[in-house]
Amino acid sequence: MAKTKSKTKAENQTQMVKIYIMGSMYEVPSSLTIMKAIEYAGFKLTRGSGCRAGFCGACATVYRKEGDFRIYTALACQTQVEEGMYLTQMPFVPANKAKYDIDTLDPIASTILRYYPEVARCLSCNACSRVCPQEIQVMDYVQHCLHGEIDKAAAVSFDCVQCGLCAIRCPAEIPQYHVATLVRRLHGKYNMKPPETLEKRVREIEDGVFEEGFKELMSLPEDKLRHKYYHERDFVDQKKA
Amino acid sequence: MIRGYPENMRKSIENVNKTRAKRLTEIKADLTEAERKEVLDNYHPDYNPKFKRDLRWGPNKGINIPNEVADVIEAYPVVNPDDIDLSQIDYDVGVLIIGAGGAGNSAALWAVKEGVPADKILIVTKLRLGDCNTVMAQGGIQAADRPVDSPLIHYLDVLGGGHFDNKPKLAKALVNDGPKIIQWHKELGIMYDQNPDGSFVENPGGGTSRNRMHCSKDYTGMEIFRTLKDEVINKEIPVLEFSPAVELLTDETGRIVGTILYNIETKQYFVVKAKVTILTTGGFGRLHVAGFPTTNHYGATADGLVIAYRAGAKLRNLESTQFHPTGAAFPEQILGLLITEKVRSLGGQVLGYDGEQICYPLEPRDVEASSFIKCCASTDNYIETPTGMRGIWLDSPLIEELKGKGTIEKNLSAMYRMMQRFDIDITKDPILVYPTLHYQNGGVLHNENCYTSLKGLLAAGEISGGVHGKNRLMGNSLLEVNVFGRRAGITAAKEYKKKGGNPGKLSLDHVRKTIETLDALKMKEKRYSPMILPEYRSEAVRDRLVKLYEDSC
Numbered sequence: 001m002a003k004t005k006s007k008t009k010a011e012n013q014t015q016m017v018k019i020y021i022m023g024s025m026y027e028v029p030s031s032l033t034i035m036k037a038i039e040y041a042g043f044k045l046t047r048g049s050g051c052r053a054g055f056c057g058a059c060a061t062v063y064r065k066e067g068d069f070r071i072y073t074a075l076a077c078q079t080q081v082e083e084g085m086y087l088t089q090m091p092f093v094p095a096n097k098a099k100y101d102i103d104t105l106d107p108i109a110s111t112i113l114r115y116y117p118e119v120a121r122c123l124s125c126n127a128c129s130r131v132c133p134q135e136i137q138v139m140d141y142v143q144h145c146l147h148g149e150i151d152k153a154a155a156v157s158f159d160c161v162q163c164g165l166c167a168i169r170c171p172a173e174i175p176q177y178h179v180a181t182l183v184r185r186l187h188g189k190y191n192m193k194p195p196e197t198l199e200k201r202v203r204e205i206e207d208g209v210f211e212e213g214f215k216e217l218m219s220l221p222e223d224k225l226r227h228k229y230y231h232e233r234d235f236v237d238q239k240k241a
Numbered sequence: 242m243i244r245g246y247p248e249n250m251r252k253s254i255e256n257v258n259k260t261r262a263k264r265l266t267e268i269k270a271d272l273t274e275a276e277r278k279e280v281l282d283n284y285h286p287d288y289n290p291k292f293k294r295d296l297r298w299g300p301n302k303g304i305n306i307p308n309e310v311a312d313v314i315e316a317y318p319v320v321n322p323d324d325i326d327l328s329q330i331d332y333d334v335g336v337l338i339i340g341a342g343g344a345g346n347s348a349a350l351w352a353v354k355e356g357v358p359a360d361k362i363l364i365v366t367k368l369r370l371g372d373c374n375t376v377m378a379q380g381g382i383q384a385a386d387r388p389v390d391s392p393l394i395h396y397l398d399v400l401g402g403g404h405f406d407n408k409p410k411l412a413k414a415l416v417n418d419g420p421k422i423i424q425w426h427k428e429l430g431i432m433y434d435q436n437p438d439g440s441f442v443e444n445p446g447g448g449t450s451r452n453r454m455h456c457s458k459d460y461t462g463m464e465i466f467r468t469l470k471d472e473v474i475n476k477e478i479p480v481l482e483f484s485p486a487v488e489l490l491t492d493e494t495g496r497i498v499g500t501i502l503y504n505i506e507t508k509q510y511f512v513v514k515a516k517v518t519i520l521t522t523g524g525f526g527r528l529h530v531a532g533f534p535t536t537n538h539y540g541a542t543a544d545g546l547v548i549a550y551r552a553g554a555k556l557r558n559l560e561s562t563q564f565h566p567t568g569a570a571f572p573e574q575i576l577g578l579l580i581t582e583k584v585r586s587l588g589g590q591v592l593g594y595d596g597e598q599i600c601y602p603l604e605p606r607d608v609e610a611s612s613f614i615k616c617c618a619s620t621d622n623y624i625e626t627p628t629g630m631r632g633i634w635l636d637s638p639l640i641e642e643l644k645g646k647g648t649i650e651k652n653l654s655a656m657y658r659m660m661q662r663f664d665i666d667i668t669k670d671p672i673l674v675y676p677t678l679h680y681q682n683g684g685v686l687h688n689e690n691c692y693t694s695l696k697g698l699l700a701a702g703e704i705s706g707g708v709h710g711k712n713r714l715m716g717n718s719l720l721e722v723n724v725f726g727r728r729a730g731i732t733a734a735k736e737y738k739k740k741g742g743n744p745g746k747l748s749l750d751h752v753r754k755t756i757e758t759l760d761a762l763k764m765k766e767k768r769y770s771p772m773i774l775p776e777y778r779s780e781a782v783r784d785r786l787v788k789l790y791e792d793s794c
Contacts, residue, residue, distance in 0.1 A: 058372060
């Protein structure tokens with residue numbers, strides 16, 4: 001392809017790669033992430049960019065490479081560009097989230113099937129696990145759900161960033177990441193009871209046990225507070241030199 | 242490259258490996274008050290006048306704030322008030338919540354709990370529901386619930402960390418509500434890590450005198466947020482996405498009575514009238530204060546701060562910016578992203594080129610970050626990357642020695658995964674770090690019930706000022722968004738239920754006044770704000786940008 005525009009100095013010094021964004025070719029520095037490469041090429045992102053650190057699932061990206069039949073997936077903010085990537089981002093994933101009152105549920109398989117009956121359609125094809133950019137064993141947790149193994153399903157799905165790629169790829173049309181949210185909430189609420197010390201402390205605070213102490217601390221002049229902070233604090237849990 | 246690191250960095254890693262056995266039992270002493278002051282005064286960007294200037298207008302005229310923050314406050318409105326038709330109201334609501342992060346979602350849920358019908362609430366957000374810093378918080382949330390701890394001990398940690406410049410009543414509210422927030426979260430089903438005996442896993446943080454950091458691996462903010470979001474959807478609270486607020490609306494009494502939204506996809510504006518407005522728009526990380534990279538999400542551009550200031554809101558502690566000690570310094574692709582403080586909570590030490598400790602690993606963040614900057618700026622004991630970036634080592638493999646093999650994969654799975662994507666195994670090799678812009682310590686002033694200086698306007702979360710003084714401690718921001726989000730929701734419900742007190746005539750007069758004031762200042766450079774989104778397109782592209790006439794395409 002003829003390109004008449006001369007390269008900038010920075011471009012001459014940088015190693016460039018060719019990538020294809022929604023089919024159009026761009027040359028970008030090879031050191032960039034997919035997200036920064038898309039921006040470098042001139043796109044001001046509104047969809048497809050959220051936390052930019054691998055936690056929010058906004059930048060789910062699907063790509064193929066020249067001469068390779070496979071479909072690859074990635075979080076654009078966490079993946080370096082490669083020569084010959086054909087990229088597209090998922091602007092949005094349509095997937096129904098069931099609505100429920102968490103206070104009235106039981107942490108069992110039938111709860112999940114009541115809100116997400118499609119879970120029973122799982123074909124065990126494992127396409128969901130293969131597409132997960134967090135490398136979560138998605139199919140395993142779907143199966144755990146079916147078997148009522150709420151604890152296992154919650155643990156296996158825990159690192160989910162809710163990008164939705166699993167739901168798009170699933171031939172059984174299961175919205176796995178929404179199922180996982182329900183499962184974790186069931187587990188966190190019903191199986192992981194907080195220690196009694198928590199309730200006791202909340203009661204103490206409500207009963208005003210610490211009010212006198214606060215009154216005293218809040219009435220201290222700054223130099224007294226400083227002294228307390230720098231010279232009287234004890235560190236019962238931590239090893240200090 | 243050898244397992245993710247170039248050869249010259251590998252040489253320094255050998256030093257780290259050599260000193261590790263000795264460092265298992267050896268920990269560098271923390272700094273005295275005088276030593277803390279020395280390192281802050283000389284190396285923290287907050288204390289360097291070249292990064293700051295005096296604000297030239299408004300209720301806080303004269304405060305000394307970062308240049309980049311002054312830039313967006315000393316800027317013209319992006320919307321011309323004369324282009325807006327205020328007689329057409331698109332949304333007429335009881336409680337308007339601007340910003341859909343941790344504070345906004347907490348506020349919405351508590352407003353519902355306190356009796357506001359869900360359909361009388363409107364949450365609006367610039368990007369998606371959940372594009373916020375809360376979701377990226379990793380290390381944990383503080384709450385003084387153990388018998389050896391108390392809210393009083395937590396309080397003193399907060400004040401000392403904030404250099405005694407916190408608003409005492411806000412600090413008290415923060416620590417005193419902590420256990421209640423954890424209890425609420427458990428009712429919602431949040432999976433906080435627990436020990437086999439059922440007690441919570443609680444870690445130390447920089448500047449805490451007790452272990453009180455509750456966590457969900459190193460996905461704590463994500464676990465909290467996705468649960469709050471799930472509940473907001475369950476409660477059918479309306480949300481408008483991709484619709485940032487670009488100005489607030491005032492009535493003839495100066496009260497805040499709604500907002501102007503701008504749909505960034507269709508480019509239309511919408512008029513929202515509200516009885517109560519809660520600002521939960523987060524912080525300013527994407528302004529890249531002092532040229533630092535940031536841990537923050539894409540939308541952290543201080544929009545809420547700007548529009549509140551134009552309407553007359555008073556600010557506090559905006560002079561102070563948090564630089565997180567451990568931003569990734571290598572590889573280049575993840576420059577400035579957060580390496581959670583939990584790495585140090587679990588025993589990770591910070592080391593120079595020679596493999597020796599630089600400082601106590603759990604100082605308050607401003608002190609710790611300044612110590613790193615000092616090492617890189619005034620000694621030659623730093624590590625240089627192939628692109629010339631300087632950093633120091635965070636010795637993660639030490640954690641596996643101290644707490645047992647497998648600790649990292651189990652408790653720091655996000656960090657392990659992120660570095661693995663770039664061929665670095667943090668169970669075997671240290672992580673290169675350098676401070677990164679993390680948090681807006683100050684902001685819009687509010688009281689313990691979240692009332693700002695303006696009638697009709699509440700604020701909660703990172704946008705606010707006074708809770709943390711001049712420096713926030715780890716785990717107090719996840720706490721803050723929940724504590725003050727909850728309080729804002731409760732206060733909003735009270736205001737909503739008050740008989741009468743309906744908004745007067747909607748106006749943008751305060752925006753017109755802003756324009757007049759800015760005109761009088763005769764600024765050399767004409768800027769516009771709120772920024773809405775930062776600019777990351779390449780220079781080559783920006784040089785060729787051209788606007789077409791509206792009807793031509």
